[in-house]
Amino acid sequence: MAAIGGVSGYLATAGLLPCLRRRTTIYGEYQKSRRILAVSTEQIERVRSFEDINYERFAKKKGETEEVKLKPNLYSNPDEIPEVEKGKKSLNDYFEECKEFIRSNQNGPPRIDGTGLGLIMHHHKLSKMFNIWCLNLPVKDRTPFPELVKLVERTVRSESYRSPNRPIYLVGESLGACLALTVAARNPDIDLVLILSNPATSFSRSALQLLIPLLDIMKSPMQPLLPMLEIMPDQFPLNPSYLLSLATGSLPQPIGELSQDLVTMSSYLPVLADILPREALRWKLDLLKSGAASANSCLHAIKAQMMILFSGRDQLLPSQEESKRLRKAFPDSDIRVLEESGHFLFLEDKVDLVTIIKGASFYRRGKHLDxxxxxxxxxxxxxxxxxxxIKWIITATGPVMLSTMEDGKVVRGLAGIPSNGPVLFVGYHMLLGIETIPLVAQFLIERDIGVRGIALPALFERIQDRNPPEPSEFDVLRIMGGVPVSPRNFYKLMSSKSHVLLYPGGTREACHRKGEEYKLFWPEQSEFVRMAARFGAKIIPFGVAGEDDIAEIILDYNDQMKIPWQREEIERLTKQIPNVRSNASGEVANQPMHMPWVVPKFPGRFYYYFGKPIETQGMKVELEDRDKSHELYLHVKSEVERYIAYLKQKREKDPYRNLLSRLIYQATHSSISASQIPTFDLSD
Known part of the structure; x- marks a missing residue:
């Protein structure tokens, strides 16, 4: 990954170097050394490479007993998990490290604008995914923008030559975004991935320009000016919080506690004065002006994969306005607006760059995302x-999980689920697919099993003219392991011994019409049996009940198609999305893109029944026969229908089916979670 910050910067190659691969716990400590992006070989920071987490999590275990001893369940009690990642640094750490860093790095070769510490709060997590390069420009350096571009370009080309099959990530903030854009335009043949934060391409329309003539008439040093600046209006570009942001190149806007406490803020003024004397500020503004002009002149030539982050409360640049312009310039990019954030995103506690990368499916180790x-x-x-x-959903639905042991006994909980994959869960898709939320969460909490759901490709791809262009509502799906449905992905999941969640009914089932609740819309021919047999996967049919207890459809597909403007929208979206069931026939092939209009009900309860695993180990040859494969397929379908009928009947005897009764029970049993509240008697 390469990162270039407007005030800080980093470069690294994505992926895992074979010589650095180690099998250690992914949350353990890591060693630090340092590396610099510069002409010299002076060391600044280096972090250990990312370990192969997929192998650790999904490879075949030696045995359940040994597995429990080696790795405790890290997700078992979400309420007790620390808010902050172990090893994560804070804004105070940034200032403390700046004090030492800027005083020992006054001179030297150009290494980029600022201290090079702007991603300090993200180092720990980034180091598990990337080889990180840090960039820094000493206070007294005055390298012009074109030379900075050449410097970064040389390093990018060198890294590309060393690792031609790995992408290079350029993370640019403000001026750094202009550098990244310019380098990408000059190197269209290099596999670059750009992550840009509030690019300074909008500099010509910002209030920052007002600083240039003001600084030209200032003759006194910067530090004596600061007390006077504190009484200036907030709208004026040189108010204290504004100046602090520009000086450090990384303070969030609004600054929060620092901007509210001038005493606390004043303790950092000597450090800030060292970082940004008046003449350096003037030079930085010229650099911004030059960088913005350079980047804007070459936008048309950029072919790199790109994600651009904009702040809703940017006080330095008109980022909201710029987001609209760059959406048109880069229609295939992933553009996101963080409404509550200020200009310098990466020093805000609530912004997690790694989580953003995961949620956008922006991490890849090869030429194409896998x-x-x-x-x-x-x-x-x-x-x-x-x-x-999602806790409110779990509280509202109070999920009851039942599983089946090897001897056929049905038990409360997920003890009957095999630890070793591959395992294929095949079941019924509730209205809007809401049942997947408690299901995936509970598997992690109770069994430390990551369930990989196979989902509609439209949830992973940007749809033209959708508002917003790249919605982040589906980030949770991606972070929790969702995979676009395709034969290739299904094959890879089975070969990696994953626990896979499959809904043969797909969109047609999840977006069913009025009166179709609990009805299966499966293809007429088998779609999964032979693939499961090829890898000896265990097939677990499961049923769910409760959708009719939480919402009621008021306008379904048939109703919406009678409304002209709604019909046009459905037809437009349906044409944009590839048909993943092109070879299917019947109802399942009819999967128009629409969203049923529903009204919520006073919540009932969700019930899940996982049947006894069906072994396919050793049946590969036998199930190559289409008739035998189809026979097993129909058996799985009938089991799902049987489990649904069982749950619908048994829930009538659940004294805690109603939300109010469950809330009262929890109020008198504070240590009980929503999923642990008693239910019907399993022995009946």
């Missing part, structure tokens, strides 16, 4: 944030 081998499971703190965002 959703299976490039997947990185969520860290405990990432899962905690996801769990907190």
């Amino acid at each position: 959703y299976v081998s490039d997947y990185i499971p969520p860290t405990p703190s990432e899962f905690k944030k996801i769990y907190e965002s």
Whole structure:
């Protein structure tokens, strides 16, 4: 990954070097050494390479007992998972390291604008995915923008030559984004991935330009000016928080506690004055002006994969306006707006660059993204944030999980689920697919099993003219292991011994019409049996019930097609999305892109019944016969229907089916989670 910051910068190659591969826990400590992007070989920072997490998580285990001893379940109690990743640094760490860094690096070769510490809060997690290069420009250096471009370009070309099959990531913030864009335009044949934060391509329309004539008439040093600047209006470009942001090149906007406490802020003024004397500020502004002009002149030549992050509260640049312009310039890019963030995203506590990369499916180790081998499971703190965002769904639905042991006994919980893959879960898709949320979460919490759901490709791809162009609502799906449905991906999941979640009914089942709840819309011919047999996978049919307890359809597909403007929208979106069932026939082939209009009900409860695993080991040759394969397919389907009927009947005897009764029970049993509240008697 390569990162170039407007005030800080980094470069690294994505992927895993074979000589550095080690099998250690992914949350362990890592060694630090340092490397610099510059003409010299002076060392600044180096971090260990990313370990092959997929192999650790999904490779065949030696045995369940030994597995429990070697690796405890890190997700078992989301409420007790720390909010902050172990090893993550803070804004105070940034300032403390700046103090030492800028005083020992006053001179030297050009290494980019600022201290090179702007991604300090992300080093720990990035180091597990990338080989990181840090970039820094000493305070007294005055290298012009074209020379900085050449410097970065030389390093990029050198790394590309050394690792031609790996992408180079350029992470650019503000001025760094202009550098990244210019380098990408000059090197269209190099596999570059750009992650840009509030690019300074909008400099000509920003208030920063007002600083240039002001600084030209200033004769006094910068530090004596600071007390006077504190009384200036907030709208003025040189108010304290504005100046602090520009000086450090990395303070968030709004600054938060620092901007509210001038006493605290004043303690950093000597450091800031060292970072940015008046003459350096004037030079930085000239650099921004030159960089913006250079980047804007070559936008048409950029072919690199790109994600651009814009802040909703950027006080330095008109980033909201710029986001609209760059959306048109790069229609295939992933553009996201962080409404509550300021200009310098990477020093804000709530911004996690690694999580953003995962959520956008932006991490790859080769020329093309591989959703299976490039997947990185969520860290405990990432899962905690996801769990907190979906906790209301789990509370509202109080999921009851039943599984079947080898002897056929049905038990509460997931003890009957095999630890070793490949395992294929085949079941019924509830209305809008809402049942997948508690299902995937509970598998991690109870069994430390990451379930890889096979989903509609449209959830992973940008659809033209969709608002917003690249929605982040599906980031959780990607972070939790979702994979676009395709024969190739299904093959890879089975070969990697994954636990895979498959819904043969797909969109037609999840977006069913009125009166079609609990009805299966499976293809007439088998789609999964022979692939499962090829790898000896265990097939687990499962049923779910409860969709009719949480929402009611008021306008289904048939109703919406009678509304002219809605019909046109459905037809437009359906044409844009490839038909993944082109060879299918019947109802399942009819999967128009629409969203049923529903009204919520007073929530009932969700029930899941996982049947006894069906072994396919040793049946590869036998199941090559289409008739035998189809016979097993129909058996799986009938089992799913049987489990649904069982749950619909048994839920009538659940004293805690109603949300109110469950809330009362939890209020009197504080240590009980929503999924642990009693249910119907399994012995009946």
